Amino acid sequence: MAGKNISDLIERYLKEILAENDQIEIRRSEIAGLFDVVPSQINYVINTRFTIQNGYIVESKRGGGGYIRIEKANLLDxxxxxxxxxxxxxxxxxxxxxxxxxxxxxxxxxxxxxxxxxxxxxxxxxxxxxxxxxxxxxxxxxxxxxxxxxxxxx
Amino acid sequence: MAGKNISDLIERYLKEILAENDQIEIRRSEIAGLFDVVPSQINYVINTRFTIQNGYIVESKRGGGGYIRIEKANLLDxxxxxxxxxxxxxxxxxxxxxxxxxxxxxxxxxxxxxxxxxxxxxxxxxxxxxxxxxxxxxxxxxxxxxxxxxxxxx
DNA sequence: ATAATAATAGTCAATATTAGTCAAAGATTG
DNA sequence: CAATCTTTGACTAATATTGACTATTATTAT
Missing domain, CATH: 1.10.1200.150 (Transcriptional repressor of class III stress genes, C-terminal domain)
Structure with a gap:
């Protein structure tokens, strides 16, 4: 439960921000730099912990000014x-x-x-x-x- | 919503004007100068963001007094x-x-x-x-x- | 009139700037 | 030990930016 591995730490970091904003927009390389991991690990974290089953919607754009946006989904019942x-x-x-x-x-x-x-x-x-x-x-x-x-x- | 690259800013700028007028006529070099980009970037913005699929019709003329005109397509039904x-x-x-x-x-x-x-x-x-x-x-x-x-x- | 020149916009390909994929290697767990 | 999860990095893909070259139209000079 705690955060033995870096992916868990990244997850917790993002979710703390999402607790106060219902959407965040990150630059992949920035977050990777922050935790000193390769950029593709951010994709790993997103693919394993921010899926729609978990209640998140993820959108992204490549190229100059690119971003990854994570949004809390308004789940229906x-x-x-x-x-x-x-x-x-x-x-x-x-x-x-x-x-x-x-x-x-x-x-x-x-x-x-x-x-x-x-x-x-x-x-x-x-x-x-x-x-x-x-x-x-x-x-x-x-x-x-x-x-x-x-x-x-x- | 996205807007960290210049093309998005130019798009937004033009669409703000189009929200109040249903057509605008620009001088390519002027807009390029306004945003400090090369003129051909204006073509890029138009080709990627003002297509017929976006609901716009674009006409232009070269030479002295040339212009680019962007119009909201007025499809009847x-x-x-x-x-x-x-x-x-x-x-x-x-x-x-x-x-x-x-x-x-x-x-x-x-x-x-x-x-x-x-x-x-x-x-x-x-x-x-x-x-x-x-x-x-x-x-x-x-x-x-x-x-x-x-x-x-x- | 015609030719030269100026004043526009268009095209295209090179480069830059991001994010995505995939599989191998390493670590953890049961 | 086997299965699963994490970490890494080489390669790929998408998007943006730039500039050299081209095309078109208007204006000026002859």
Whole structure:
């Protein structure tokens, strides 16, 4: 629990700031310098400790003036439904199963009609111009991405 | 929101003026001088931030009395907005351009915040678990599929 | 009129400045 | 000891900045 390793210290440092601001913007190299680690360790900390499951949204930009921004997500209380749906999706997903999931989301009040229609477009077999095997893989991935975004609102 | 590089500052400056006038006419070298950058950086800003996907139309003239004019595109109905956006998408689409499109959809009232959030999930770089080339192709396909669906709902 | 010159903007590629990925090596834990 | 987590760094990718060169239009000189 304490902070035996540097990643934990970096995590704690960032979370202390986030306790007072609901968003921070860092320069990766600065934080790395502060803790005397290689810059990519900051990515490691973010990928392991600031995920959406942990309640954080991370955005970044490269190039001059680049940054990494960490934001506290405003989590909704449908997390468990979403967890269940996500774990039910494997590596691939048929159009039919996708439609079933959309229906479940709608019936549980997680999305309205218009939102359902958008997601149905994503699940549609014509949305991917590749062979069926790859389509099923892509469909699974994209739908999971959507479900994860339904965890919070901006 | 981001604004630690000069291009962002120039963008913001121009958009502040455009918030009150629906068109502006600048002398490239003047703006460059104002921000102390080389003139061609103004082209960079325009090409990356004032495209049709962003909802702007740009015209210019060289020679004495030359100018660059930036105009807010005044698209009449939703169908026209969708046509313009779709025509700007080729076979591939970067995350950045995808985000720009979502923003334009929102600003034109075609989608609300929650819907924007869903489409952002589709456009997110983590939504496709394949190499970047294929991701860009898939992203273009799926987003076009969504845009076409937006035509027939309401 | 025509040609030369000045006054603009456009293009493109080199360089600079960031962040991201990935896998190997090392450390910790059970 | 095996599994997992952390640390490191070489390589990659995205974005921004710069400047040399080009293209277009207007003005001036002949």
């Amino acid at each position: 449908d997390g468990e439904v979403l967890d269940a749906l996500i774990s039910g999706i494997g590596n691939r997903l048929s159009q039919r199963d996708g439609q079933t999931i959309v229906k479940t989301l709608y019936e549980n009040g997680l999305i309205d009609r218009r939102e359902a229609n958008i997601i149905l477009a994503v699940v549609d077999k014509n949305a991917y111009d590749v062979d069926n095997d790859l389509t099923e893989v892509m469909r699974a991935n994209v739908l999971v991405s959507i479900l994860n975004h339904l965890r919070y609102e901006k | 939703d169908g026209e907005v969708l046509d313009a956006l779709i025509s700007g998408i080729g076979n591939r689409l970067s995350q950045r351009d995808g985000q720009t499109i979502v923003k334009t959809l929102y600003e034109n009232g075609l989608i609300d915040r929650r819907e924007a959030n869903i489409i952002l999930a589709v456009v997110d770089k983590n939504a496709y678990d394949v190499d970047n080339d294929l991701t860009e192709v898939m992203r273009a396909n799926v987003l076009v599929s969504i845009l076409n669906h937006l035509r027939y709902e309401k």
